[in-house]
Amino acid sequence: MSLPHAILTALLEKPSSGLELTRRFDKSIGFFWSATHQQIYRELGRLETTGLIRALPQAGPVRGQKKEYEVLPAGRAELARWTAAAEEPRPIRDPLLLRLRAAAVVGTAGLDAELRRHLALHRAQLAHYEAIERRDFPPGEEAGAEPLQHAVLRAGIGLESFWVRWLAETVDTLPPAPAEEPADPS
Amino acid sequence: MSLPHAILTALLEKPSSGLELTRRFDKSIGFFWSATHQQIYRELGRLETTGLIRALPQAGPVRGQKKEYEVLPAGRAELARWTAAAEEPRPIRDPLLLRLRAAAVVGTAGLDAELRRHLALHRAQLAHYEAIERRDFPPGEEAGAEPLQHAVLRAGIGLESFWVRWLAETVDTLPPAPAEEPADPS
């Protein structure tokens, strides 16, 4: 149950329409909780039905017209409850690690290129986060503005740094031209 | 589409019944791709229907009896295809980071305890992985057995280390007795 809370947070930061939310989920918030516009519209409908948000009144036609939402007191209370609630950490869930394990059984053909591709992508994402940090949290004026936002950004930087380090290491470790297929039917 | 491939990998490592797979998904494989027994039985049915695995023949009653599966050549081929295929890295998706961001808006009450709780859990998981590493990959006899399995384990260790580091740092950074509620209705 994280999407509704992600939307509540975004709407508290700034009342928005569905499409505006979608755009914001393509950056900042979306860096650690992505969502498509269909998910967002569906969830906005639910949040409105349950009385956590409301659509700002608008004149004229509805279909095809921008519809802005704002958070109601009940929505803010629910978000505060969820923020403090106990919730288990997400276990790791990564297809790439699964594929490494599969490669140990069916052979590593093609794996090398894929690891290098991921390495490049993570390097780019890391550079992106570091640019944001330089822009929004320049060194020197610490302890100031937004320690929580900075902590979140540092998490992104730390995670991408980990992947870059691990992928570089693993690419090196990988047997260079390995057994094509340990299978031998018949 | 990772669960079927996780199951194919597990079955190639060792033909198993649904319940045995469920147990294995509670450790090793489950460390980076968890699944409940319902998911596993449903997926085993699909994999059998599509001809990627088959149930080993058994005499007598079926309901309530163990049913072992093995991977067919088509299943092995599909797994090899998937291992080498291009697939985008999963974006980060973490409710805890979301909650930090929410706390920036509705206040940090209760957050401190939750961060400390997560820190303890990640420390325990890290210790667990390190114990496995000491047992299965003792230093000295490197370059040997299973470089891919070791790489996967190192990923687990690296990720847990990151969380431990980040959580410890963030707990320290957190404003000690912060603004309870930045809200003020009416």
Place this chain on the structure above:
DNA sequence: AGGTACATGTAACATGTTACATGATTCC
């Protein structure tokens, strides 16, 4: 005969993904 562990499954629902449909506004 009753309880427990083993073993497979069904049903209902929540969440996430993909493809498509429809109307409004703006610019040429």
Place this chain on the structure above:
DNA sequence: GGAATCATGTAACATGTTACATGTACCT
């Protein structure tokens, strides 16, 4: 008036979660 963009939405499906149902084997 046609194309592009903004904006909201439906439908169908895939995946993941939760609760429950049913039968077997073994131990006491």
